[in-house]
Amino acid sequence: DVKVTQSSRYLVKRTGEKVFLECVQDMDHENMFWYRQDPGLGLRLIYFSYDVKMKEKGDIPEGYSVSREKKERFSLILESASTNQTSMYLCASTYSDRTYEQYFGPGTRLTVT
Amino acid sequence: SQKIEQNSEALNIQEGKTATLTCNYTNYSPAYLQWYRQDPGRGPVFLLLIRENEKEKRKERLKVTFDTTLKQSLFHITASQPADSATYLCALPNTDKLIFGTGTRLQVFP
Numbered sequence: 001d002v003k004v005t006q007s008s009r010y011l012v013k014r015t016g017e018k019v020f021l022e023c024v025q026d027m028d029h030e031n032m033f034w035y036r037q038d039p040g041l042g043l044r045l046i047y048f049s050y051d052v053k054m055k056e057k058g059d060i061p062e063g064y065s066v067s068r069e070k071k072e073r074f075s076l077i078l079e080s081a082s083t084n085q086t087s088m089y090l091c092a093s094t095y096s097d098r099t100y101e102q103y104f105g106p107g108t109r110l111t112v113t
Numbered sequence: 114s115q116k117i118e119q120n121s122e123a124l125n126i127q128e129g130k131t132a133t134l135t136c137n138y139t140n141y142s143p144a145y146l147q148w149y150r151q152d153p154g155r156g157p158v159f160l161l162l163i164r165e166n167e168k169e170k171r172k173e174r175l176k177v178t179f180d181t182t183l184k185q186s187l188f189h190i191t192a193s194q195p196a197d198s199a200t201y202l203c204a205l206p207n208t209d210k211l212i213f214g215t216g217t218r219l220q221v222f223p
Contacts, residue, residue: 004156040121042215043202058210090156101147102211104156
């Protein structure tokens with residue numbers, strides 16, 4: 001059974017902390033994505049990666065960075081967490097043929113206080 | 114700019130009826146369209162993909178249509194069940210990415 005896992009389901013951090021969210025997929029997918037989801041705004045793409053050590057900015061990259069050192073792992077980093085980064089964070093992966101469906105992880109609900 | 118619209122109001126229907134959800138888009142000419150299901154607190158799950166040259170696609174009780182003239186996709190669930198209650202998202206490709214609609218929440222009552 002294919003699987004995308006995320007390091008935490010729930011996370012509470014303080015303003016100014018550096019936050020790491022990790023995502024691992026076991027499907028040998030080339031492409032990986034980080035989204036955030038907020039009520040009324042839907043899924044918004046933060047960053048994506050087509051290959052190891054490659055990254056591309058999505059629609060809302062400000063305040064975030066990413067790392068992809070291994071094909072199966074894609075990390076999202078909040079350099080200095082702020083309250084407006086409180087959200088549900090979703091990781092997804094897919095094959096390099098981009099018509100393929102995206103497989104999503106269970107999500108991390110991050111609260112920044 | 115490119116825009117996807119799904120009805121933000123919840124759709125409430127009785128068990129056994131057909132649910133129809135709408136996805137409209139503007140300033141797009143997508144080669145395909147995808148539909149996902151999302152349960153509360155969980156990630157979306159892929160349901161169906163329909164290509165621009167396909168008018169209709171079916172999978173069990175699901176049917177999707179794609180009208181490139183109207184710039185609209187309809188998502189039907191026939192003989193709906195309470196277990197079908199969820200939020201349904203449409204997604205369209207935009208260069209190298211997928212753009213998701215905000216989703217429509219479906220509630221099926223017994």
